[in-house]
Amino acid sequence: MQPAARVQTAIEILDRILAGEAAERALTNWARGARYAGSKDRAAVRDHVFDVLRCQRSCAALGGGESGRALMLGHLRATGLDIGALFIGGSYGPAPLDEGDAPGQAPQGYEAWDMPDWLGEKLSASLGAQAESAAMALRHRADVFLRVNTLAGDLGAAIAALSEDGITAEPHPLSPTALRVTEGARAVARSRAYTQGLVELQDAASQAVVDLLPLQPGLRVLDFCAGGGGKTLAMGARLNGGPVEAHDADPGRMADLPARAARAGVQVIAANAPQGPYDLVLADAPCSGSGAWRRSPEGKWRLTPQALDELVQIQAGILAQCAALVAPDGVLAYATCSMLDEENEAQVRDFVQANPAWQIELTRQFLPDDGGDGFFVACLRRTIAK
Numbered sequence: 001m002q003p004a005a006r007v008q009t010a011i012e013i014l015d016r017i018l019a020g021e022a023a024e025r026a027l028t029n030w031a032r033g034a035r036y037a038g039s040k041d042r043a044a045v046r047d048h049v050f051d052v053l054r055c056q057r058s059c060a061a062l063g064g065g066e067s068g069r070a071l072m073l074g075h076l077r078a079t080g081l082d083i084g085a086l087f088i089g090g091s092y093g094p095a096p097l098d099e100g101d102a103p104g105q106a107p108q109g110y111e112a113w114d115m116p117d118w119l120g121e122k123l124s125a126s127l128g129a130q131a132e133s134a135a136m137a138l139r140h141r142a143d144v145f146l147r148v149n150t151l152a153g154d155l156g157a158a159i160a161a162l163s164e165d166g167i168t169a170e171p172h173p174l175s176p177t178a179l180r181v182t183e184g185a186r187a188v189a190r191s192r193a194y195t196q197g198l199v200e201l202q203d204a205a206s207q208a209v210v211d212l213l214p215l216q217p218g219l220r221v222l223d224f225c226a227g228g229g230g231k232t233l234a235m236g237a238r239l240n241g242g243p244v245e246a247h248d249a250d251p252g253r254m255a256d257l258p259a260r261a262a263r264a265g266v267q268v269i270a271a272n273a274p275q276g277p278y279d280l281v282l283a284d285a286p287c288s289g290s291g292a293w294r295r296s297p298e299g300k301w302r303l304t305p306q307a308l309d310e311l312v313q314i315q316a317g318i319l320a321q322c323a324a325l326v327a328p329d330g331v332l333a334y335a336t337c338s339m340l341d342e343e344n345e346a347q348v349r350d351f352v353q354a355n356p357a358w359q360i361e362l363t364r365q366f367l368p369d370d371g372g373d374g375f376f377v378a379c380l381r382r383t384i385a386k
């Protein structure tokens with residue numbers, strides 16, 4: 001595909017996303033019908049779409065409209081690419097600019113942060129002076145991070161194994177197990193290091209969250225919101241291979257976990273109806289995902305105040321459920337990939353106020369400026385028997 005054809009394809013996919021289709025689905029549907037598109041074309045189209053979605057509001061201002069065409073125009077104006085060389089018409093390119101295309105204007109205020117106003121205000125209230133740089137970081141692509149599975153080898157072994165498959169990676173300060181991929185990210189899933197369980201794909205801040213948990217071999221541990229099991233496996237490595245019990249309200253989300261656990265050499269026990277007491281329960285709760293909007297930028301445009309309120313209620317319910325499973329003197333660890341106060345500090349503050357038997361031992365907010373996703377973690381200890 002020519003560069004102009006890739007741009008036109010991205011415009012059409014953006015229009016479908018704007019009409020309500022999920023971004024991944026819109027890309028997959030296009031790719032299924034586009035046998036002519038090679039892997040580089042698919043990657044380029046995907047990059048165009050996600051680059052625009054991350055910066056949708058500022059692209060709309062610069063492009064003078066909300067259509068796929070206007071957003072792409074805004075994106076090209078922002079990046080300084082040669083619009084005349086891409087909007088060339090013909091069978092496959094976007095039509096040349098004409099009087100129907102608005103000149104656009106520089107984005108102002110939260111437009112420039114690429115946040116809806118209500119979220120810009122919430123982020124400011126949550127992070128104060130750090131809010132703007134956090135919002136600006138979400139406008140850029142996320143790095144790809146790997147977690148070195150210390151049950152299978154150390155960082156040096158992982159870097160050497162990755163290099164055999166043309167992948168270069170370097171240690172990252174967020175976690176002693178984290179590697180940042182500097183070249184060859186698209187080859188990771190087929191690499192020997194990955195298929196043999198020496199590395200897992202996992203954000204560096206997600207790893208740092210697990211680093212902060214008071215884990216040691218022999219503890220009875222439950223991952224209450226295990227999902228795909230990223231943190232289950234990271235905890236398993238810290239427990240010398242486990243066992244770790246894994247639960248999710250939607251067990252289908254754990255479908256790949258047995259294969260991943262086998263590859264990683266971690267014993268994972270499915271706990272459909274967990275029975276306490278556990279020494280540590282991790283509640284990696286469903287959340288707005290505001291810390292991960294570089295990877296899933298649609299979330300910031302689709303989230304509503306009402307949906308956020310509902311998430312906060314669900315999180316409070318999960319905290320209450322998990323608390324009932326923790327042993328006297330045990331730990332309830334609460335995590336989100338969010339940067340919003342009501343999902344994080346305020347959530348755990350409300351919990352300990354309502355439950356005086358619990359004390360906050362630690363809280364930590366990771367921000368995209370630290371390199372990984374925005375993540376929050378709190379460790380709460382039950383100080384008085386139930």
Ligand SMILES: C[S@@+](CC[C@H](N)C(=O)[O-])C[C@H]1O[C@@H](n2cnc3c(N)ncnc32)[C@H](O)[C@@H]1O
Nearest residue numbers: 225226227228229230231248249250284285286
């Ligand atoms: C943030 S994701 C977990 C990600 C996972 N821990 C990881 O590191 O890969 C949250 C998970 O919570 C699950 N969930 C939602 N509501 C729940 C509930 N009430 N009880 C338990 N799990 C729930 C969702 O199905 C989802 O898989």
